[in-house]
Amino acid sequence: MKFKLALAVFVAAASTAAIAGQAEDQQVKFRQSAYSFAAWNCSKIKSQVVEHPETYNKEQVVAAANSVAAVANSGLGALYGPGTDQATGWKKSRLKPEFFDKPEDAKKAAVAFNKEANELAKVAATGDVGAIKTQFGKVGETCKSCHDSFRIRD
Amino acid sequence: MKFKLALAVFVAAASTAAIAGQAEDQQVKFRQSAYSFAAWNCSKIKSQVVEHPETYNKEQVVAAANSVAAVANSGLGALYGPGTDQATGWKKSRLKPEFFDKPEDAKKAAVAFNKEANELAKVAATGDVGAIKTQFGKVGETCKSCHDSFRIRD
Numbered sequence: 001m002k003f004k005l006a007l008a009v010f011v012a013a014a015s016t017a018a019i020a021g022q023a024e025d026q027q028v029k030f031r032q033s034a035y036s037f038a039a040w041n042c043s044k045i046k047s048q049v050v051e052h053p054e055t056y057n058k059e060q061v062v063a064a065a066n067s068v069a070a071v072a073n074s075g076l077g078a079l080y081g082p083g084t085d086q087a088t089g090w091k092k093s094r095l096k097p098e099f100f101d102k103p104e105d106a107k108k109a110a111v112a113f114n115k116e117a118n119e120l121a122k123v124a125a126t127g128d129v130g131a132i133k134t135q136f137g138k139v140g141e142t143c144k145s146c147h148d149s150f151r152i153r154d
Numbered sequence: 155m156k157f158k159l160a161l162a163v164f165v166a167a168a169s170t171a172a173i174a175g176q177a178e179d180q181q182v183k184f185r186q187s188a189y190s191f192a193a194w195n196c197s198k199i200k201s202q203v204v205e206h207p208e209t210y211n212k213e214q215v216v217a218a219a220n221s222v223a224a225v226a227n228s229g230l231g232a233l234y235g236p237g238t239d240q241a242t243g244w245k246k247s248r249l250k251p252e253f254f255d256k257p258e259d260a261k262k263a264a265v266a267f268n269k270e271a272n273e274l275a276k277v278a279a280t281g282d283v284g285a286i287k288t289q290f291g292k293v294g295e296t297c298k299s300c301h302d303s304f305r306i307r308d
Contacts, residue, residue, distance in 0.1 A: 030194040032244075036187035041228060063227045070224035073217045074195060090186075090244035 024081060028089030031079040034071050041067040042140070045124075049133050058127045065117075065124035065132075068139065072117035077110065094152040102149075109146040116142050178235060182243030185233040188225050195221040196294070199278075203287050212281045219271075219278035219286075222293065226271035231264065248306040256303075263300040270296050 041064040048056045085095040099106055116138045123135045195218040202210045239249040253260055270293045277289045 030190060033187040033190035033194070036184060037191045037225070037228075040184040040187070040233075044229075060229060063224070063229060066220075067224040067228045070217075070221040071191070074191075074221045075198075075214060075217060079194075 024084045024087035025089055027079040027081055027084050028087045028093045028095075030089070031076060031084075032089045032091070032093075034074065034076060034079070038068050038071040038143075041065075042136075042143075045132070045136050049129055049136060053129060056129055058124075061132065062121075062124045065121045069117045069121040072114045080106075094154070096150050096152055099150045105149060109142070109149060113139070113142040113146065178238045178241035179243055181233040181235055181238050182241045182247045182249075184243070185230060185238075186243045186245070186247075188228065188230060188233070192222050192225040192297075195219075196290075196297075199286070199290050203283055203290060207283060210283055212278075215286065216275075216278045219275045223271045223275040226268045234260075248308070250304050250306055253304045259303060263296070263303060267293070267296040267300065 044064045045061055048061055085093055085097045085099065087093050120135045120139050123131050198218045199215055202215055236254065239247055239251045239253060241247050274289045274293050277285050
């Protein structure tokens, strides 16, 4: 099961983040970059599948879905070391401090994102626009749910 | 040929970037994010394959290589609209203005990155650490070569 594996990576990576020695600011910069790269790719899927289906281009949507899945599979847990809620990457971190008090909830959010993003990559490869739209909606819910729990409102 | 296709996407996307209407600052933010996400993934491969081979973890290196390939396949050309050399994303753009005078060279740099990154993803899947190291070196050369040509020195 791909997402169980990814979970193992998430957990292992989170606990060794400090050992890896990446400065907190660097971790925040990389996670802001990773999610922003995912967001750009989501915006392309949204445009071609939800808003302007007449512009749908299978190769581009497949590439975008693979990119969102790559972010989800990349072991982002390694970028959530202790103290990173107080650090500054491209800008001050928006991570809520309570992230560190709720490891089970954080794990659940990461696993949900991972599961739905990998499913989106699969569905994108079929070229079934209706199915892509539905699955894209599920991915978006995992983003929103994690933000509601763990990202400080702007 | 995967990279010919990606080239077509690169060119088509570059020419419609303005139509897509993404503000220049947004394009710069997304490309800085995309390359930074690639760089983070390269740093993991470097650590596990080049510097500390005793820490090699196949799943993590595969995920990292897939992430670098995803960036290379994501149609970054769409983020190089006119005027973006003067725009500000997370920070002021480091794109050299001559990028826009050398479309053939820019295309070559993008195609080289695409080709070597997709090859790295394939080689990573074999688990042959020596071969991964060699191919990782080739990817690194495509980063460096593009930076030498098109990125302003810090």
